Amino acid sequence: MAPLFFVAMGLIVATGCRDSAAPAPVATKASAPAAAIQLTVLVAGDEELAEGLRLLRGEWKARSGGELSVEAITLDDLQKAEPLAGDLVIFPSRWLGALAEHSQLRPLRESLLESPELGLSDIFPAIRNGEMKYGGQTLALPLGSPPLLVFSRLDSPDQMAGSQWTPPLAGRAAAYTLLARAISYTESPQRADALFSAENMTPRIGAPPFVRALSEIKEETSAPDDATPVDFASGIQAVRSGNAVATLGWPGLLREATQPVDHPADEAAAFSPLPVAEQVYSQSQADWENQTFPQPVTLLGVEGRLVGACQSSRNAVSAFKLCQWLASGDIAVQLSSRSWGTLWFRASQARVYARWAGGQAAPDSSTPVTKVVAEALAVETPVMVPRVPAIDEYMDALAEAVRTAEPGEEAVNAALSEVAAKWEAITERLGRDGQARAYRRHLGIDVLEAE
Structure with missing residues (x-):
């Protein structure tokens, strides 16, 4: 019996050793890096801004890893496009209602509006509380709006x-x-x-x-x-x-x-x-x-430019990040100041106002133009x-x-x-009813329903 006992024990030990051994590594495919996101920005009626945005493509790629495509379109193209074939759209501020009524824009997220990077309180009140809003919602960020x-x-x-x-x-x-x-x-x-x-x-x-x-x-x-x-x-x-x-x-x-x-x-x-x-x-x-x-x-509203995220975009998170980037910091100065239809729109930008004014300085005997603009845009x-x-x-x-x-x-x-x-x-x-409703939303009387 002894030999059989030792043979059985040997089998048990051998089996136990095989079960407790580390499993052989399973061959797996290396995970592919996340594909770079390409965003398309439509610039309506402002070739100067379109060209300025093209110059920022390299900086955006270095920052985000993504590609940036810029397409200049006419205002007629903007009116006819349904839906907009882009992720962001830059447009004259007076067109905000037309785009909103055709559900072309995504309302900006509260997290974006409250972010320190955006610095919402730095934007002049007339733009922050007036021009950016339509029907009780904030639908776009400013790139500058000159008061007459x-x-x-x-x-x-x-x-x-x-x-x-x-x-x-x-x-x-x-x-x-x-x-x-x-x-x-x-x-x-x-x-x-x-x-x-x-x-x-x-x-x-x-x-x-x-x-x-x-x-x-x-x-x-x-x-x-x-x-x-x-x-x-x-x-x-x-x-x-x-x-x-x-x-x-x-x-x-x-x-x-x-x-x-x-x-x-x-x-x-x-x-x-x-x-x-x-x-x-x-x-x-x-x-x-x-x-x-x-x-x-x-x-x-005589001129002025806004930038908003297109409702049709499949890259909403990245589109909102780009929107904020274009309206903040030195990038906003570089981009906005290229267009004759814009103006400095933040209190902090007044120190470089000459970027918008073609290097012109106000005469010493006059009220500084920065003060004139600040007072005009201080109204609620x-x-x-x-x-x-x-x-x-x-x-x-x-x-x-x-x-x-x-x-x-x-x-x-x-x-x-x-x-x-x-x-x-x-x-x-x-359509009278639709136009009257849009006018009331423009005035802030009626609310624009969320999609």
Whole structure:
């Protein structure tokens, strides 16, 4: 029996040794590195910004490991694209409502808005609490939005009147020139919805503030019939070269000079806020009244650029990171300052304001342009060009009337009545209920439902 016992024990020990031995390594395939994410940014109506963004592709790749594709598109392309074939889109700020109403943008996440890297509180209040929001949601980050300002000779006693006052009347600028003056004649509580009724989108363009404003513009600009209207950039050039006393514009246009300026007037011109009217039209009294506490006007949406994440993007996390990167720090300065349609939009950027102003410094005898801009953008509730679908079509109809109306109150009333009829036709074509809802969301009355 003993031999059998030892044989059995040997088998048990041998078996136990095999079971307790370390298992043989299993051959596995090496895990592939995560694929680099390629993001596509659509830049609508601003080739300068598109080119500036292309120059940042290498820096973004070094930071994130991902590729960046930049596609410049026209505003017509932006209007027709459904859905947007990109991850981010840069667009004129007045187009925010049109994109939101077609569900083209993702609302920005609270974690992004609260991140120290973004520095939301550094963004001027008029942009932070006004232009970035639509229907109660924050849908985009700013790349700069210039308030409309007066650019004038410092020795001019009356900046906005007389034969040498040069209002920009070329293209859509004519509509904004009228809007800036008419809003100053409107009571502060009614300024935000001065153009339309918030209830049903009925035009208010024939109201007394607009009649007075257009009548004054026609009286002050009795130019020959063959005179070519100037745009904002040309008006700035006229003041700098001594051919005009005052015009409207913003500092970013100083870099748009078509020829070198070498004139004493260039050193004696500066930016200032839009003038405050002595009188406003009281709706309750149906009459003109002197302002007891005059309120300045901040008008946004003439230009300005926003960047938002496309609803169609499959790379939302990366898209939000890129969005924040473009609107923050030195990158925001590098990118935003390339466009004439932007301006510094953070308090911290004022120290490098010359990047936007073409290296121009404000004359010593004037209020610093940084202070003028800061005060204009310090308001919580700016007047914004209505951010509704087809806003450019509405403004084009108004601009044409501003240019072609004959002087005199009767002719002005007739011209504005024709504008109202054209606006009604646009609203009916697009759908009155939808346009009125978009207008209320623009005003912050109605909420944009989350997708």
